[in-house]
Amino acid sequence: ETGVTQSPTHLIKTRGQQVTLRCSSQSGHNTVSWYQQALGQGPQFIFQYYREEENGRGNFPPRFSGLQFPNYSSELNVNALELDDSALYLCASKEPGPFYGYTFGSGTRLTVV
Amino acid sequence: DAKTTQPNSMESNEEEPVHLPCNHSTISGTDYIHWYRQLPSQGPEYVIHGLTSNVNNRMASLAIAEDRKSSTLILHRATLRDAAVYYCILRGRRRWSNTGKLIFGQGTTLQVKP
Numbered sequence: 001e002t003g004v005t006q007s008p009t010h011l012i013k014t015r016g017q018q019v020t021l022r023c024s025s026q027s028g029h030n031t032v033s034w035y036q037q038a039l040g041q042g043p044q045f046i047f048q049y050y051r052e053e054e055n056g057r058g059n060f061p062p063r064f065s066g067l068q069f070p071n072y073s074s075e076l077n078v079n080a081l082e083l084d085d086s087a088l089y090l091c092a093s094k095e096p097g098p099f100y101g102y103t104f105g106s107g108t109r110l111t112v113v
Numbered sequence: 114d115a116k117t118t119q120p121n122s123m124e125s126n127e128e129e130p131v132h133l134p135c136n137h138s139t140i141s142g143t144d145y146i147h148w149y150r151q152l153p154s155q156g157p158e159y160v161i162h163g164l165t166s167n168v169n170n171r172m173a174s175l176a177i178a179e180d181r182k183s184s185t186l187i188l189h190r191a192t193l194r195d196a197a198v199y200y201c202i203l204r205g206r207r208r209w210s211n212t213g214k215l216i217f218g219q220g221t222t223l224q225v226k227p
Contacts, residue, residue: 033215043215
């Protein structure tokens with residue numbers, strides 16, 4: 001399997017709800033990062049997982065959490081949604097060894113109303 | 114984290130070369146220079162990266178100043194498909210398993226005119 005697949009592509013949630021976004025990476029990509037991209041801005045790093053453990057986090061509160069699974073899939077969970085959480089959420093993965101660059105998915109557009 | 118400065122926007126004509134500049138005066142000796150681009154409605158796409166020497170690949174060329182305080186991404190023949198936001202990013206040289214977060218700025222929006 002090639003590329004990074006994210007689901008769903010679009011989602012509308014109500015303030016206070018919880019949401020789970022999913023990402024399926026290429027086989028062998030054991031590092032996955034999540035980014036939040038507000039409209040008109042560059043992506044902002046949320047956190048990174050390596051071999052199923054979080055090994056780096058950006059300036060996001062604990063209500064943003066994640067999981068990485070042995071089958072190279074991962075999840076981003078956001079609790080107690082706020083209106084400002086409305087954004088494009090991007091998943092990026094890379095293979096181990098020599099650095100070739102992260103492969104990004106097309107993202108999930110989350111709207112909080 | 115070292116910061117990069119890019120023009121907000123640039124225009125180019127189709128089939129002409131494009132030179133996208135990036136300033137990074139606070140770059141450290143172990144920082145790689147990375148370029149990503151983001152086409153409309155898509156996630157960022159890796160373009161190229163380098164440390165000291167100029168680099169070429171099938172997508173573009175990267176010219177790095179001798180003092181490493183600036184670099185230029187070169188698209189040799191712009192096509193309409195190259196219209197995108199181009200991000201210049203500094204990334205520290207770490208063990209591949211450690212945090213390698215990418216710090217995106219505003220980037221340069223490239224318009225390509227037919």
